[in-house]
Amino acid sequence: MKDNQRSTGCWWCVVGNKYSAPFPLTMVGTLKQNEQSLPEIEEKSPHERNTTQELRGAQRPLMAKVQETRTQQEGKTYPAKRQAEHETTRDYKVQLQLMRLQAEARQLRDKDDKRHTMCEHSAEIRQLEGDSHSHGKEWSQEDHILHTKLHDMQDMLEHKQKEHEEMCRKLQEMQCHAEEISSLHTSLGGTDLEKHRDLLVSENERLKQELHQLRSQRDCEKKQELGALKERLLHMEQEESERKVLICALQREVQQKAERLAEAELRVRDSVRERVEEEERLNRRLREYQLSQQPHIKYVVKTVEVESEKMKAAVNQAEARNNHLQEQMDRQNQVVQDMKWQLQREQQEVNKLRAQVALYAAELDHAQEQMVQEFRSMQEEKELAVSEAFERAQEEMRAVHQSLDGVRKNLLMLQPALRTLTNDYNVLKRQVRDFPDLLCGAIREARDEFSQAVKSVQATNSELLSKYRRELYLRKECHNQLVRLRGNIRVLARVRPITPEDETGAGARNVVSFDQDDDGILYITNKGKIQSFEMDKTFPPRTTQEEVFDEVSPLITSCLDGYNVCILAYGQTGSGKTYSMEGTASNPGINQRALRLLLSEVSERSRSWEHHLSVSMVEIYNETLRDLLGSDCNISLDIKMAPGGSGELYVPGLTQCNVRNMHDINKILELGRKQRATEHTNLNAHSSRSHALLILTAKGRETSTGICTTGKLYLVDLAGSERVSRSGAAGERLREAQCINRSLSALGDVFSALRSQQAHVPYRNSKLTYLLQEALSRDGKALLLLQGPTVSVPSIDRSRQQSRM
Known part of the structure; x- marks a missing residue:
């Protein structure tokens, strides 16, 4: 970034020296008003202060030249002088365009500084998150600190965005003032040079629009990158909160299982203690009973056989009770053993959950490291894109200068053609002004000719109709006369002709003959006499x-x-x-x-x-x-x-x-x-x-x-x-x-x-x-x-x- 700043400053010095020529210009209003109309830029960084000073430094000689231009316009000017003024006007516009590009580049560098600050804050957040993972017992307090710092960072980011919008607004105001300065040239009159200058202004406007499109495209890309970073940060925060919730749930579950295990142990101990006490009480009663019955046993040895059945029954009953108590003791021991095994398994599950929590913490650290690396790579790509855009802008400005030189030559060549077009335009304008009268006259003539033609066609039609009727009548008369003549x-x-039905025997004879010279004569033989008949026509x-x-x-x-x-x-x-x-x-x-x-x-x-x-x-x-x-x-x-x-x-x-x-x-x-x-x-x-x-x-x-x-x-x-x-x-x-x-x-x-x-x-x-x-x-x-x-x-x-x- 520092190397880019140094190279940019050197380039600006060269441009300033190249385009610091006198620039006569017509201004609308006083010099003080034009000076006050330039927006004041808040001094947020040394680059912005340098830009403001350069703008004001370039403005003072320009205002002096504007005053000189006013004094020169009061007298008579010559075409050569007008041409020089036109060239200096174009150079001044190029200089203003370069100044705008320099201000935008500095704003981009300020944005880069702000993003660098955001990266530092993100590193602090990641450090805090690492500390929070190393101190698991202090998660709640560190989470509160982390959210506080994240909220502060978001406020700072919003503040920086507002500063960026304010800078863009001021830059647009500067562009508007530059456009006002360029629009002052429209008051110089309707000469050919001013028309050529308008063409150059329109070309300059097109270049500014292209630059604005590039700038908006770049801002959209940066906003998209910043939004992606914000989304990733929110996503990581959500993952972290989810993992914290999962850890808390696991801890609660382990605690509940430990409590249930302690309660089970207490129940087992109480039951064992009760069984032991019951066994001791029964043994003591048995000993007391044995001691109390020994003398009597000696005395009643002889009667043992008589009462043996009852004693056997009582002994069997005592043994059965003892066996039952022993079985209960064994079952209680088995329950205690099962509880011990269950306690061991739950302890193993707690160890597994702790290992899983540690694995989640490691994955979170790894994801944070990947995010840092991606952010750094995106920062490098952004810096590279900014430098490439700055170089492209320099190349475009060089191409603009070359095209302006070509346009200047073309303008010198097109002046005669423009004068010819102006004359043709004036002639065409007069023709258009006179066209309605000519059109009305032509319409009247056409209407008269059309009416005469219609009358002529009607007369011809009536004549033809009468001739047709006469010819029709003559045709019928000729036809009828021909028929009457006939x-x-x-x-x-x-x-x-002769057919098979005719009788051709001995008595048959030919009675009809025809005249070879006249087809209207027919001869008939009747009783040996030949009679002739004259007809209109005969058919053999x-x-x-x-x-x-x-x-x-x-x-x-x-x-x-x-x-x-x-x-x-x-x-x-x-x-x-x-x-x-x-x-x-x-x-x-x-x-x-x-x-x-x-x-x-x-x-x-x-x-x-x-x-x-x-x-x-x-x-x-x-x-x-x-x-x-x-x-x-x-x-x-x-x-x-x-x-x-x-x-x-x-x-x-x-x-x-x-x-x-x-x-x-x-x-x-x-x-x-x-x-x-x-x-x-x-x-x-x-x-x-x-x-x-x-x-x-x-x-x-x-x-x-x-x-x-x-x-x-x-x-x-x-x-x-x-x-x-x-x-x-x-x-x-x-x-x-x-x-x-x-x-x-x-x-x-x-x-x-x-x-x-x-x-x-x-x-x-x-x-x-x-x-x-x-x-x-x-x-x-x-x-x-x-x-x-x-x-x-x-x-x-x-x-x-x-x-x-």
Whole structure:
């Protein structure tokens, strides 16, 4: 410690000589006030007195320089002079920092002295404890002295801690005054050098914070060490008190056993004495009795034999009593012997307890010696840590000086950049001040542009909407005009190929031929004469289902535009009507393809239109309308005018099923196919005995305009046209054939009236034409698909009737 103090004093002298240069500084208040503001440190040790004197000695030239600085600031100063002042200010701050470190080091040395004093007191306590162990009989008095001294030592320790806290408080006051001195530089103005000086001050503050953290960490470690020592001391005191209690308990137990042993010995002695006295008394009585009986014995020798029995009994009784007394004597002797053995064992236990007490005392001495050694080693480690911390502080101060030199150079280099940044900052400040006005103007312009853009978009939208409506109207008109050009009632002819069911014998002949140049001309041979018929289109036997549907598909999509469309398949029995309309599972006909096309069109128009499709299936059997999708298909339905004066027709009680996909459509078609009436005839094994109608209702609404449309599509598979004389029909079959022929004739009459543009069209002549009135009228669109075989025999010649149709 003394070597460290000497080395510290030498280092401080060097630092003081190095940093005793003049230090101009601006002070707030008078010199006397600044002098009085420095805290007075209580002179607790020579080191503290030296520190106070050094602080005051360093303060006097500083105050003189401060006064000189004030006089210099009253006149005009130059940048070079300002730079020198700045350097001396930094040196003075470093000097104050070193002075603080020196004061803290001296406080640490004072703490070490206090701890050394505590070690001495601890040695005295251990000495007292050793004396207390050497004088076992005086434990209580020495324990009282030991606790008194321990209490005094704790009071002294608390007093030293208070002195330490007072020293720390005064050191903090000195730091606060130094900070006040450093804050005086902020009143010199807003020049670049002062800003650089502020940067240095902040750096110095950071270093002070690091030093404060190191100091607090060191104080925490010392407090932890002191607390550990206190805890160990308390633990040893508790162990000592416990051992004392144990020794007292053992002593009490030994004393109690000795008392019990003494009492047992007394009882044994008393009992032995009583037995001896009893034996002597009995012997004496026996001798007296013998002496008293001797003369009488001589006198009564002769009577001994007579009284021998009584005497023997008395002698035996006396001997028995004597034996009993002897046994009691032996038992008492055995008890005395046992008590002696017990006394020896208890004496051995007392010796063992005494040896154990001595062992505990030796262990206590050994623990105290270990504590002393540990305390000494901790003291050495503490001294080593203090010296290392002091060396680290010196190295850090050297590094601080080096960094300050580097910062000084950097400041000289950064002055132009700082001026540039200051100019940029001023420009940015003006821009920020003007930014709200610019922002308001930009917002107004953006709002105007946005409103103009919205108006333009609205105008464009309304224009596009009107164009869209016009194009939609033109599209419908073009489509309708195309259909009108083709004719409201179009006629197509399809000739089926030869099948195994056809008769190909000697009487069979080919009655149909086609024009190679015109697909609308059809030639029919009838009774050796060739007749030509002009139609919209003819389909030869090799025509596929796709080709037929492609021709009729434009007419089908018209129902989505609000038109009523009708497609009828007409022909004799077995000519392929059902095949063209329904087809097969692998090659579907017009019905399934039409519904699939409409679902696709609805999906494509879903952006601008909302469509709902519903399907109904009916048949007309013997002029009776039946629902093929209802629960009871034998119920007859009527055709009536819709209420409201719209002129539309409807069928009350007709089942309508909504369709959304092909799965729904296939289920509906399968159900209707099973319910339809077919019978066997001479002309066809599966002849359709009724007219089957697939009715699709399409209701649409345009989302933008709200326009609603309703269109219907009638897909009709007519019953087979047969000559009653040739089909072999009789009874119920004859009545069916007559109804079929009458309804087909009524359909022909309607077509003739429409073509000749008669004023009256006989729609009500049959249920078929009455139900198809909306589609067959002049506002509707109809397509008649004529079906016929390739060959014909005399028995089934129906070419004339088809020619008339």
